[in-house]
Amino acid sequence: xxxxxxxxxxxxxxxxxxxxxxxxxxxxxxxxxxxxxxxxxxxxxxxxxxxxxxxxxxxxxxxxxxxxxxxxxxxxxxxxxxxxxxxxxxxxxxxxxxxxxxxxxxxxxxxxxxxxxxxxxxxxxxxxxxxxxxxxxxxxxxxxxxxxxxxxxxxxxxxxxxxxxxxxxxxxxxxxxxxxxxxxxxxxxxxxxxxxxxxxxxxxxx
Amino acid sequence: xxxxxxxxxxxxxxxxxxxxxxxxxxxxxxxxxxxxxxxxxxxxxxxxxxxxxxxxxxxxxxxxxxxxxxxxxxxxxxxxxxxxxxxxxxxxxxxxxxxxxxxxxxxxxxxxxxxxxxxxxxxxxxxxxxxxxxxxxxxxxxxxxxxxxxxxxxxxxxxxxxxxxxxxxxxxxxxxxxxxxxxxxxxxxxxxxxxxxxxxxxxxxxxxxxxxxxxxxxxxxxxxxxxxxxxxxxxxxxxxxxxxxxxxxxxxxxxxxxxxxxxxxxxxxxxxxxxxxxxxxxxxxxxxxxxxxxxxxxxxxxxxxxxxxxxxxxxxxxxxxxxxxxxxxxxxxxxxxxxxxxxxxxxxxxxxxxxxxxxxxxxxxxxxxxxxxxxxxxx
Numbered sequence: 032x033x034x035x036x037x038x039x040x041x042x043x044x045x046x047x048x049x050x051x052x053x054x055x056x057x058x059x060x061x062x063x064x065x066x067x068x069x070x071x072x073x074x075x076x077x078x079x080x081x082x083x084x085x086x087x088x089x090x091x092x093x094x095x096x097x098x099x100x101x102x103x104x105x106x107x108x109x110x111x112x113x114x115x116x117x118x119x120x121x122x123x124x125x126x127x128x129x130x131x132x133x134x135x136x137x138x139x140x141x142x143x144x145x146x147x148x149x150x151x152x153x154x155x156x157x158x159x160x161x162x163x164x165x166x167x168x169x170x171x172x173x174x175x176x177x178x179x180x181x182x183x184x185x186x187x188x189x190x191x192x193x194x195x196x197x198x199x200x201x202x203x204x205x206x207x208x209x210x211x212x213x214x215x216x217x218x219x220x221x222x223x224x225x226x227x228x229x230x231x232x233x234x235x236x237x
Numbered sequence: 238x239x240x241x242x243x244x245x246x247x248x249x250x251x252x253x254x255x256x257x258x259x260x261x262x263x264x265x266x267x268x269x270x271x272x273x274x275x276x277x278x279x280x281x282x283x284x285x286x287x288x289x290x291x292x293x294x295x296x297x298x299x300x301x302x303x304x305x306x307x308x309x310x311x312x313x314x315x316x317x318x319x320x321x322x323x324x325x326x327x328x329x330x331x332x333x334x335x336x337x338x339x340x341x342x343x344x345x346x347x348x349x350x351x352x353x354x355x356x357x358x359x360x361x362x363x364x365x366x367x368x369x370x371x372x373x374x375x376x377x378x379x380x381x382x383x384x385x386x387x388x389x390x391x392x393x394x395x396x397x398x399x400x401x402x403x404x405x406x407x408x409x410x411x412x413x414x415x416x417x418x419x420x421x422x423x424x425x426x427x428x429x430x431x432x433x434x435x436x437x438x439x440x441x442x443x444x445x446x447x448x449x450x451x452x453x454x455x456x457x458x459x460x461x462x463x464x465x466x467x468x469x470x471x472x473x474x475x476x477x478x479x480x481x482x483x484x485x486x487x488x489x490x491x492x493x494x495x496x497x498x499x500x501x502x503x504x505x506x507x508x509x510x511x512x513x514x515x516x517x518x519x520x521x522x523x524x525x526x527x528x529x530x531x532x533x534x535x536x537x538x539x540x541x542x543x544x545x546x547x548x549x550x551x552x553x554x555x556x557x558x559x560x561x562x563x564x565x566x567x568x569x570x571x572x573x574x575x576x577x578x579x580x581x582x583x584x585x586x587x588x589x590x591x592x593x594x595x596x597x598x599x600x601x602x603x604x605x606x607x608x609x610x611x612x613x614x615x616x
Contacts, residue, residue: 151605165473
């Protein structure tokens, strides 16, 4: 127990800006959320047709994970079961729940209903990267970095996972914020100690 | 996991609040007598067409206090009964509250106009805070919303928080309320059965929904030595499809194997299985595959969905509490609706109540988002 784990990468998407490892990677101000998310997808030249059918929460989390894992993450170092995802937000899937309620009046849509669960974004990230390990979605207000650090350290220190994506993915109408951390057991050149304090400082940066 | 450092996590008390009864004893008695809560409902507010589900009476009162939603009332009533049977103090700094639900207060979207205030009221953090304040819990409550495995993850999370020494006691409660939101969604998936569901049966056509709540109180305090224990648990993801289960079942099998390993027992020590068994064609097939891969095809198994329907975020807790009672009474509850095996990989489904000397059982769950969870509970 109490081994040392490291944040080897981070990605935040908020206020019209994408940051990778605290450096600005893209900015697009003054458009609505759907247009902003699409502009990120296009800017980074992603090619993943499933993206278009996702709700905004999954799109946001998927994009953040994609950018988080670009340049540096060595997937081949891990078995599928060794990588997990622990996420949190405060409004669950309410953004999409509101859209689903509108479809009930006419014709309930299974394509919208399936996104009325917050853990679907975890499923989308796992499908994309073939991660099959432990995962969990917590509802918190505000982001409880102490709790998340405790959960992730438990999984890594007990060798249940060898790498974990953790963080916050929140969408409610035009309010949104994603901050994801890649946590691994190996120190790298630019890595930070994995701690509640370091997560909070990146989370609160903007 | 270094075994020498693992603390035993004991089950101190429990409750089930369902259409079948207000206590664990009431519920277990009903199940022993093969009484099901599932029946046909003709309720315009929930569905334009009749459907089968296990629902509370519309005018049922859960607690006297006003100002709480039905979801919160279920949590409060279930926790109150469980606490009554223990001397665990919710106001103790060493006690944490864990809540699991898939949709919480979502029914409010149908009766109230959308506003910032309503959004705040719907949030599960609001419900958790209100429930924590009701009992005087001192710590920030933990809320888990991870589809149909929420209840099992809640137990696993509680076990881990206690093992890690973060807290000494955990009060874990799951609840879900059936609303038009949920019924219409499952109807849109054509996942609902037009009769009482038939888990693992050849003629199964889908699931029934159900509402309810259940609580387990856990502790590492040595005074509970001799009680039933939460021995191990694990979670996995299919990484295959967001609304369909794994083609092979190997990911659920992985979670099962990891849970057994975490419990530091062997596959042969699993005396019975409380399956997820929703009675959809694909779920039951995947589960049977997984149990086969995990070497558990001969272990007696039940699904309680024909008694309770699928109670979503409460299911893992309700079904674990019933199975804990089975350990105490050496009696496996039957699987209503099951007659003829209808999965390719054979499993040993209990069609009638079965006497058994059991030390350990396995509880499994799977859900949307490709999630799987398994927990081992035993003497």
